[in-house]
Amino acid sequence: MDQSVLDAIARWPDVPSVTGWLSLNCRGLWRLHxxxxxxxxxxxxxxxxxxxxxxxxxxxxxxxxxxxxxQNGPQRVYARLDAAPYIIxxxxxxxxxxxxxxxxxxxxxxWIADDAGNLYAGTDLGPGRVDxxxxxxxxxxxxxANARTLLEVLxxxxxxxxxxxxxxxxxxxFARAVTEVVPETQGAPLSRCPAADIPAxxxxxxxxxxxxx
Numbered sequence: 001m002d003q004s005v006l007d008a009i010a011r012w013p014d015v016p017s018v019t020g021w022l023s024l025n026c027r028g029l030w031r032l033h034x035x036x037x038x039x040x041x042x043x044x045x046x047x048x049x050x051x052x053x054x055x056x057x058x059x060x061x062x063x064x065x066x067x068x069x070x071q072n073g074p075q076r077v078y079a080r081l082d083a084a085p086y087i088i089x090x091x092x093x094x095x096x097x098x099x100x101x102x103x104x105x106x107x108x109x110x111w112i113a114d115d116a117g118n119l120y121a122g123t124d125l126g127p128g129r130v131d132x133x134x135x136x137x138x139x140x141x142x143x144x145a146n147a148r149t150l151l152e153v154l155x156x157x158x159x160x161x162x163x164x165x166x167x168x169x170x171x172x173x174f175a176r177a178v179t180e181v182v183p184e185t186q187g188a189p190l191s192r193c194p195a196a197d198i199p200a201x202x203x204x205x206x207x208x209x210x211x212x213x
Contacts, residue, residue, distance in 0.1 A: 001059050005071050012074035019208050022056075022070060023080035027131055028087030028100025030056055030079075038080040039209050057101035062126065067208040078208040085204050086128035088121055090138040095169065097138075099125060108188045111142070111167050112202070113154055114195040120202060121188075127202035142167045145187075153190065164190040 020036040023044050030053060031044030038044060047053055059071040060079075068085045069076040087100040097105035107124040114120065119130045119139070130138055139150040144165040148156065157164055166187035199206040 001061065001071060002055070005059050005073060008073040009071070015074040017069070017076040017078060019078045019210055020080075022077050023082060024068075024085075024087070024100070026083040026087065026129070027133070028089070039207055060101055062204070065205065066203050067205040069208075080208070081199075081204065081206045083118070084120060084129040084198070084202070085126050086123070088123070088128040088130045088134075090130065090134040092137050095141065097121075097123075097169075099128060100131075108169070110188050111150075111190040112193050112198070113150075113190065114193055114198055116195045118195065119150070120193075120198060122202060127204050138169075141170045143170055144168075144190075150190075157192075164192065166190070 020038045020040075021033050023031045023033060023038045025031055030047050031038075032047050033042050033044040035042060047056075056070045060068065061071060062068045062085065063076075067078055068081060069078045071077075086103075088105065089098050089100065090096075091098070097108070099105065103125055105121070105123045105125060105128070108121045109124075110122040112120040112122070118132070119135055121128050121130065142150040144153055144167055146165075148165075150167060153165060153167070167190045168187040193201050
């Protein structure tokens with residue numbers, strides 16, 4: 001969080017928080033809601049100013065209850081999350097995962113597939129959903145101990161009631177240089193969850209209202 005923001009919080013500690021003015025869409029784009037209608041499902045408006053977007057990205061955090069917000073100086077601006085707190089992107093060139101606001105994912109503790117074809121990850125940074133544009137590429141490099149890809153595992157498990165296997169991202173397939181290869185990640189368990197239950201399962205508030213804050 002920016003030092004100027006921390007200084008503002010210390011100087012004005014009692015500024016009321018607000019809801020309804022900001023949302024994060026399913027592809028990691030911030031939306032402004034001038035009518036304050038985010039909590040009611042309003043579409044909002046795109047934000048074109050790059051400096052403002054970067055400022056929001058740097059000062060994005062969560063509270064103790066699982067609601068996520070942008071710290072705008074001394075004021076918390078809570079965000080509606082259309083998918084998850086983070087939108088996770090996959091770079092096929094490096095085999096690395098990162099968030100919509102430019103943070104590197106260094107650990108995945110679990111993978112969750114919902115009933116709408118989306119893939120979520122519990123990461124060291126918090127809950128995230130894989131950007132749908134990156135999911136096909138990522139799915140080819142998520143494998144189980146028998147080298148089955150994510151799609152194969154999900155197809156096979158649809159006909160069985162057994163536990164889902166552990167999946168790992170085969171980063172070893174990406175050579176950064178001739179003499180350096182990124183090692184495989186540790187495996188993380190894969191499970192299924194209805195889309196409607198994802199926020200409760202992953203511990204975040206998708207649509208904060210005044211009652212939450």
